[in-house]
Amino acid sequence: MVRAPCCEKMGLKKGPWTQEEDQILITFIQKYGHENWRALPKQAGLLRCGKSCRLRWTNYLRPDIKRGNFSEEEEQIIIKLHQLLGNRWSAIASRLPGRTDNEIKNFWHTHLKKRLEQNNYLASTITNKRRDEITTNASQNIDEHHINQDSQNIVAYHPTYCHYQEDIQSNKEENMQYSTNYEHKDMTSFNNDMVFWYNVFMSSGNNASDEIS
DNA sequence: AAGCCAATCAACCGCATGCAG
DNA sequence: GCTGCATGCGGTTGATTGGCT
Incomplete structure (x- = not known):
């Protein structure tokens, strides 16, 4: 099976997310949801791949995430x-x-x-x-x-x-x-x-x- | 104060899976 | 049934931080 090309192409940004990027992602998802992760970064104006956006959202930005130590x-x-x-x-x-x-x-x-x-x-x-x-x-x-x-x-x-x-x-x-x-x-x-x-x-x-x- | 080292955690990578055509 | 795409998942990496010498 042929693998879909990922974010390393086209000069997409990697590494830690900035506050600005976080805000863009949050705002976009709050407004439009995340039906299509692959298309999301382009629509939101982020230089990230969809995979990176999904991970950032699910692991860090989601509003229902409980931070802090484990009980x-x-x-x-x-x-x-x-x-x-x-x-x-x-x-x-x-x-x-x-x-x-x-x-x-x-x-x-x-x-x-x-x-x-x-x-x-x-x-x-x-x-x-x-x-x-x-x-x-x-x-x-x-x-x-x-x-x-x-x-x-x-x-x-x-x-x-x-x-x-x-x-x-x-x-x-x-x-x-x-x-x-x-x-x-x-x-x-x-x-x-x-x-x-x-x-x-x-x-x-x-x-x-x-x-x- | 500086250097080293270990611990931590965010993020990435690549494979697996599901699904539509 | 096959193919290709999108997403999910688990393993791994690497930057950062904090403690110790």
């Missing part, structure tokens, strides 16, 4: 959605009103990814250490619960399952079950997490099954 709850949602959906940033962003896929992607790479890796390392270290203790001291009655308490304490990002319960009345009992059971289960209960979040999607009105497949 604790948003972090938890991103982490869980990433476990469920992988690097499907737009799908994740669609569940976080006011946040863009680009913003979430950047936040993931700069904050959450490192933290998860670090926490996973620490959690596995602690768990292995505990297991060694158990092996060498078999007569001592140390149960699995004890081991997992340590892992849980280390894994700071760990889910708080009650966030959605007010919104999802129909699944209330089921969700409570997950949140309660979690206290007594080990890290492998992440499978249950998956089920939980799948249910959240199904209840949210968006058919997540299409996206998961």
